[in-house]
Amino acid sequence: MARVITITSGKGGVGKTTTTANLGTALAMRGARVAVMDADIGLRNLDVVMGLENRIVYDLVDVVEGRARLRQALIKDKRLPELCLLPAAQTRDKDAVSPDQMVYLTNQLRTEFDFVLIDSPAGIEGGFRNAIVGADEVIIVTTPEVSAVRDADRIVGLVEAAEKGTPSLIVNRIKPRLVNRGEMLSVEDVIELLAINLLGIVPDDEAIVTSTNRGEAAVYDQHSLAGRAFLNIARRLNGEEVPFLPLQDQPGVLERFFGIFGRRRT
Amino acid sequence: MGFLGNLFGGGRRDRSASVAKQRLMMVLVDDRYKLTPDMLEQMKIEMAEVLSRYLPHVDSDQIEVTLLRGEANDHLKAEIPLKRGRDE
Numbered sequence: 001m002a003r004v005i006t007i008t009s010g011k012g013g014v015g016k017t018t019t020t021a022n023l024g025t026a027l028a029m030r031g032a033r034v035a036v037m038d039a040d041i042g043l044r045n046l047d048v049v050m051g052l053e054n055r056i057v058y059d060l061v062d063v064v065e066g067r068a069r070l071r072q073a074l075i076k077d078k079r080l081p082e083l084c085l086l087p088a089a090q091t092r093d094k095d096a097v098s099p100d101q102m103v104y105l106t107n108q109l110r111t112e113f114d115f116v117l118i119d120s121p122a123g124i125e126g127g128f129r130n131a132i133v134g135a136d137e138v139i140i141v142t143t144p145e146v147s148a149v150r151d152a153d154r155i156v157g158l159v160e161a162a163e164k165g166t167p168s169l170i171v172n173r174i175k176p177r178l179v180n181r182g183e184m185l186s187v188e189d190v191i192e193l194l195a196i197n198l199l200g201i202v203p204d205d206e207a208i209v210t211s212t213n214r215g216e217a218a219v220y221d222q223h224s225l226a227g228r229a230f231l232n233i234a235r236r237l238n239g240e241e242v243p244f245l246p247l248q249d250q251p252g253v254l255e256r257f258f259g260i261f262g263r264r265r266t
Numbered sequence: 267m268g269f270l271g272n273l274f275g276g277g278r279r280d281r282s283a284s285v286a287k288q289r290l291m292m293v294l295v296d297d298r299y300k301l302t303p304d305m306l307e308q309m310k311i312e313m314a315e316v317l318s319r320y321l322p323h324v325d326s327d328q329i330e331v332t333l334l335r336g337e338a339n340d341h342l343k344a345e346i347p348l349k350r351g352r353d354e
Contacts (some may be wrong), residue, residue, distance in 0.1 A: 074287055102325060146286050146293075149290055149292055150294065151295065153294050153298070179283070181281070182281030182282070183281060183283055184282075185290075186283065188285050189283065189286075192287075192335070193290055193291065193294060193335070193338075194335070195335035
């Protein structure tokens with residue numbers, strides 16, 4: 001039976017889709033059977049980020065409305081046969097799917113995969129609620145900015161109210177130099193403000209732009225720091241204890257974050 | 267920090283990251299508990315009134331209220347400096 005994990009954020013543009021694509025790819029690289037679902041109906045994007053946009057025949061709404069079977073709508077990844085994408089509909093809106101239908105859909109996926117990752121739309125409305133309703137766990141992606149952290153806090157409350165447990169946190173686009181100069185919130189600041197478990201730290205990395213341009217996951221790029229961070233997050237999702245990557249110019253940061261992670265995980 | 271902080275330009279108090287953190291702390295209290303900065307001030311004044319009935323005069327300006335986040339619960343922490351009584 002699969003673990004169903006929703007990746008959400010509140011604020012748009014913080015890296016949910018990139019995170020979903022990279023974690024899905026990384027988990028599949030490690031041998032898991034993975035389905036990634038784009039729950040952002042009307043604003044489909046996971047397909048282009050993964051480079052699968054030309055292969056779409058049916059989408060999530062086609063499955064829900066009975067025009068296609070789930071297997072027909074699932075698109076196999078170009079490189080990894082154990083990785084599949086269930087694309088969102090582009091010409092419909094979030095009301096095209098009900099929460100019950102989302103639960104039914106995720107339960108269907110559960111039987112065939114080890115991990116089901118759901119890419120949530122931004123916001124706190126129907127689309128977000130649909131994205132978490134079938135989830136076992138929720139990951140919040142945020143960046144070290146006031147608007148993103150504020151929205152993330154709101155999402156923590158909504159996820160807890162929906163009885164999905166306390167979400168875990170990925171802090172994306174950290175710029176160690178700015179943090180060192182005291183001009184960017186540190187990972188520790190963000191954790192202190194949100195008071196949730198840290199799952200990963202992803203440094204700001206230009207390689208993400210390149211890999212997204214090409215429709216290839218950054219985890220394939222050995223030289224990409226962000227790619228390595230996503231690989232580590234995938235290993236943590238598999239239950240491994242993996243130390244946090246040392247951020248450039250920040251000696252000691254590794255030990256401190258590992259301390260937090262280790263303590264809260266047990 | 268201390269010495270090194272002073273050496274490199276007077277500490278982090280004015281750095282934008284700590285400004286961001288302070289602002290976020292206030293905003294999150296407001297978001298979560300609908301407690302605005304004005305209401306927080308009023309709360310301090312009323313706390314000072316009540317406390318002054320039992321203790322030497324407490325000045326509301328001296329009360330420092332902070333919200334601490336915990337994993338299960340948040341805590342409201344109030345620091346209230348007391349003037350030393352003369353007849354101990």
